[in-house]
């Protein structure tokens with residue numbers, strides 16, 4: 001394994017909304033199709049109505065999260081500002097909103113085998129390990145689509161793999177792969 005230097009990602013990404021489930025997605029303009037990870041619908045990239053163009057995977061992931069959050073708030077009835085200032089609460093958090101930003105920690109009972117995506121995640125790490133011996137978290141997000149792992153599962157899977165010591169955190173927010181699940 002070579003210690004490859006991580007370059008700033010300037011790849012353009014198109015942000016668009018899924019026609020079937022309204023979820024936001026991102027795709028490289030060079031891709032032909034993009035499958036929605038929420039509902040499974042395949043989109044032809046040439047027919048996409050782009051909401052926004054951004055540069056770099058990190059930017060694309062963040063923008064999708066942001067739009068998705070805005071959408072969840074809208075679904076809950078516009079600006080959640082109908083309570084008095086004193087007892088202001090976000091009314092009934094929709095599951096989408098909860099899933100997105102929270103850094104989900106696996107519970108004690110949960111093991112790798114219980115997670116539908118752990119095999120795919122392991123394959124993803126295998127791929128990374130062929131090129132990089134240490135890598136930033138964004139690289140996982142960048143490859144997630146290729147392995148059909150939903151973006152909102154990444155942080156959960158990462159923590160699961162950290163917990164089981166397949167992955168360790170090193171300096172500057174980088175990660176290192178120690179071993180793979182059998």
Ligand SMILES: [Zn+2]
Nearest residue numbers: 018021036039
């Ligand atoms: Zn969809």
